Amino acid sequence: MQADKEIKKWTVLSEEDVSPSPWFPVIKHTVQLANGNVVDDYFFSPLGDVVQVLPLTKNNEVVLVKQYKHGMGEILLELPGGMQQKNRSVIESALNELEEETGIKTTADKLISLGKIANNPTKLKQVTYGFITFDAEFNAVQKLDATEDIQVLIVPAPQVLQMALNNEIWVTDSLNFILKAALAYPEVFGLDKR
Numbered sequence: 001m002q003a004d005k006e007i008k009k010w011t012v013l014s015e016e017d018v019s020p021s022p023w024f025p026v027i028k029h030t031v032q033l034a035n036g037n038v039v040d041d042y043f044f045s046p047l048g049d050v051v052q053v054l055p056l057t058k059n060n061e062v063v064l065v066k067q068y069k070h071g072m073g074e075i076l077l078e079l080p081g082g083m084q085q086k087n088r089s090v091i092e093s094a095l096n097e098l099e100e101e102t103g104i105k106t107t108a109d110k111l112i113s114l115g116k117i118a119n120n121p122t123k124l125k126q127v128t129y130g131f132i133t134f135d136a137e138f139n140a141v142q143k144l145d146a147t148e149d150i151q152v153l154i155v156p157a158p159q160v161l162q163m164a165l166n167n168e169i170w171v172t173d174s175l176n177f178i179l180k181a182a183l184a185y186p187e188v189f190g191l192d193k194r
Contacts, residue, residue: 008034018043046125051094052081052173054114054181055104055136060188062160062178063136064169065101066151077153077163078174079130080104090129098133102152105140106133114180119172130177132185158190 010031019025025047030040055063065080080101084093091108099105114130144150155163163169164178182189 010034013038044123044125047083049084049090049126050081050128050173051084051090051097052079052128052130052177053094053098053111054079054130054132054177055098055102055106056132056134056157056188057137057154058135060157061154062157063102063104064153064155064160066153067149069171076171077169078171079177081128081173084129094129094131099140100143100145101148101150103138103140103142104136106136110134114177114184117173117176128173128176130173130180132177132181157188161189161191 010033012029012031014030016028017025018028024045026043026045029042029044030038031042032038057063063080064077066075066077068075080098081094082097082101084090085096088096091111094111095106095108110133111131112133114132116127116129118124118127120126142150142152160169160178161182164175169175169178182191186192
C-alpha cells in the first residue's frame, strides 16, 4: 500500500455540451490525467441533485412509493423523492417531493439528515441527499407529475429492512438510506442496540 501517494484531480482542457435533450444533459470533456496522458472523449452527465425522504408514521411504518422506472423497464419500490427543483433548496425540494408523491406534508424542522451519496460518480455528477421524518401523516393531496403513476405503500419498519435485505427494495439510494436509518435508529427497525 502506498500511504504517502498523493492523488491529484484531472485538469479539464476543454468542455463541450453534447446533450441530446434538455432532459438528459451530457458533457464531453478533454482532460489531462495526473500522469500527463490526455483523454479527449470523457463523457458524463450533470443530471442534477436528488432528494429522498424516509417517512415514518407514528406506528413505526415506512411510507414507500411503487412506480414504473423506464430506464430499468421495471416497477420498483423506493423512498419518496425526486430531483432538486430549480430555485429551491435541497430541504424545500425534499418537502415538496414528499408532499407531491405521498400526500404527506411536514416542515423543514422535522427533516433529519441521513447524509448524502453519489450513485455513480464516474459517469454522473449527481448527489442524492437523504432525510428521515418521524410521525408522518397523510394530511395533504398527492400532486403527481404528468409522467408519474405512483402507488403509496405503508409497511412496518422492520419489514422494510427485511425487504431491503431480500432485494425487494434494490434502488441504490433508497437502499442506502434505509440501511443508514436502520443503523441510526435500530429500535425503530427492530434491531438490538448492542
